[in-house]
Amino acid sequence: MSSPTSPPPIRRPRSTRATRARILDAALRELGRRPDSSLGDIAVAAGVARRTVYTHFAGRAALVEGLAEDAAEAIRRAIAEAGTPVGGPASALAHFVLTLWPVGDRYRTLTALAPQDLGPGRTSGLLAPARETAAGILAEGQRRASSTPSSRPARSAAPSRAICWHSSAPSPPAPGPTTARASPSPP
Template sequence: MRRNSRSNRARILAAAREELGRNPDVTLEEIARAAGVVRRTLFGHFPGRAALLDALAEEASEALRGVVTRAPGAEETPQRALARFVLSIWPVGDRYRLLLALARQDLGTERVSEILAPARDEATAILERGQGAGVFHDHLPAAVLSAALEALTLSLLESVNAGTWEDDGTRTAVATLVAAGVSDQSATAIVEDMASELRAEASDG
C-alpha cells in the first residue's frame, strides 16, 4: 500500500508539472484525470492547490540544491564555473519556470526566495570570485549583478516557454557570460567546451 501511495503521489506531481505547463489555470480534477487517479486520491495527498504547488516547490528546491552540491571547487576559473552553473541549472529552471511564476502568486515571494536561495548564493560566490580576479564587471556588487543575471535567465526561460525562442541552455550561458563581462568570442568558446564536458560527464555517469 505504501509503495502504491508513493507511486500515486509521483504520478500526480508529474501530471501537475505537465498540465500546469500547458494551462496555468488547470483544475485539480483535470490533474487527477491526467495522473490516472480519482479525485479523492489526489486530495488524499494534496488537500488543495496550495499544497500541490508547495510540493512542486519543494521538488524544485531539492533539484536546485542537487545542482549546487555538484558544483566544482574554487580551482575552476570563474568564467568556466559560471558557464557550468548556467548549463547545470538550465534543465531545472526549464522544468520549473512556470512553477516559479505560479509560486509568486500562490505561495508568495518569500517562498520563492527560499527555493532560489541555494542557486543565488552559488551564483553570487562565483561572481565575487570573478570580480576579484578581474574577469567580470565590478561596477555592480556581486549580489546585484547576480540578481540581474537571474532575471535574464528567467526571462529567457519564459521566451522558451512562450515558444518565441529555442535554447538548450548554451545560448543563455553565452548571454550570461557576456553580460558578466566576458567577450562574445571567449564566452562562446568557454560554453561550447563546458557543454561538451558536461555531456561527457553525463555519459560516464
C-alpha cells in the same frame, strides 16, 4: 510459465512515493498548459482518482507547495552535483548555469505560479541556494579581476551587480491581455 493450478500474480498497490511523483509530473504538465487547471484535471492526467490527489495534497496550494519543495530539492541536488568546478570563475559560472538549466526548464511552470500561489518570500527562499552560489562565483571573479593589475573592476562589476539585482528582485506579473511585459532597469 504459470500452470493452470498456480494462483494469479499478486497485484501490489502502487508505491505512495511513485503516485505522488506521477501527480506532481501531471501537475507540471497541466498547470504549464493551463494555469487554472483543477485538481480533477490533474488527477485525470495522472491517471488517478481525484480522491487520490486529495490524499496527497489538501488542495491546490498544497499541490503547488509540493511542486516548490520538489524544485527546491532539485536545485540543491544540482548545486551539489556541480561541485567545485575546475578552472576560473568564468568556467565555474558556465558549469553552474549548465547544471542548473535542466532544473529551471523542468520547473518553469512555477515561474508563472509562484507570485500568486507561493508569494515573493517563499519564491526568494526557494531560489536562495542558487542565488548564493551564483553570487559567490561572481564575487570570486571580481576578486580575481581586482587583483590583476590590468583589470578594469568598474566594467567587470557591472554584469555581476545586474545579475545579483535581477535574482533578488521580485518577479514581474505574468503577461496577460492587458499587461505588457517590461524589463526593469538594474540600479
